[in-house]
Amino acid sequence: MTNFIFAPQAIAGLPIVGSDSQFPVRRIYCVGRNYAAHAREMGFDPDREPPFFFCKPNDDQSVVPVSPGVTATVPYPAQTSNYHHEIELVVAIGKGGKDIALADAASHIFGYGVGLDMTRRDLQMRMREQGRPWEIGKAFDYSAPIGALTPIAVSGEISTGAIVLEVDGKIVQTSDLTHLIWSVNEVIANLSTLFELQPGDIIMTGTPEGVGAVTSGQTMDARIDGLTPITVAVQ
Numbered sequence: 001m002t003n004f005i006f007a008p009q010a011i012a013g014l015p016i017v018g019s020d021s022q023f024p025v026r027r028i029y030c031v032g033r034n035y036a037a038h039a040r041e042m043g044f045d046p047d048r049e050p051p052f053f054f055c056k057p058n059d060d061q062s063v064v065p066v067s068p069g070v071t072a073t074v075p076y077p078a079q080t081s082n083y084h085h086e087i088e089l090v091v092a093i094g095k096g097g098k099d100i101a102l103a104d105a106a107s108h109i110f111g112y113g114v115g116l117d118m119t120r121r122d123l124q125m126r127m128r129e130q131g132r133p134w135e136i137g138k139a140f141d142y143s144a145p146i147g148a149l150t151p152i153a154v155s156g157e158i159s160t161g162a163i164v165l166e167v168d169g170k171i172v173q174t175s176d177l178t179h180l181i182w183s184v185n186e187v188i189a190n191l192s193t194l195f196e197l198q199p200g201d202i203i204m205t206g207t208p209e210g211v212g213a214v215t216s217g218q219t220m221d222a223r224i225d226g227l228t229p230i231t232v233a234v235q
Helices: 036-041 102-108 121-129 184-191
Strands: 013-015 022-024 028-032 052-056 063-066 071-074 083-085 087-093 109-116 144-147 162-167 170-176 202-204 219-224 230-234
Touching (some): 013 063, 063 071, 087 219, 109 219, 184 202
Antiparallel strands (some): 162 219
């Protein structure tokens, strides 16, 4: 048994629909600008360039599991005055692999969920303007609320369906998964050329247009057709 000098970080676990077990999170990969309308609102040409990726922390202080029917809470983060919501389809990897063929990509999926890629937009933009990495805008504590995962054995492959986010009952983001520039399977195939995927990996597949700020006291309701919705309140 390894003798660590202090206790290792706890593994973040996500609820699974229809199971008492949890999905252990290994890594969180995120896809940037994967909806054309969102790319435009962020000032970019949405031509079908190869997808690009960034990561969020996988620890249990950054990942916020949201159980069905429960309102999760996240604190308003430090050092920002422009804290943004981004609803995303979450894909959970159940079988590892590298250089995965497009035709085989779905066989590596464990399931799907609803997630929020919370963003300190002002810090992200400042780093972007300086040509520096985005971590301080994307990879902070409580930045990844994720709901219960629905196994692909239950849902089948998901490639269509409404994706909607409400803030205090008002719809602010709405689109359809058919508007993904790169499909889920294409994302998996491409990502696996850069990293060897492993069971426990999470992929947040991008957000549609309508991103915007939330403040303390507001509540976000996120839903995707066929999946368990999540509710997250900002403290």
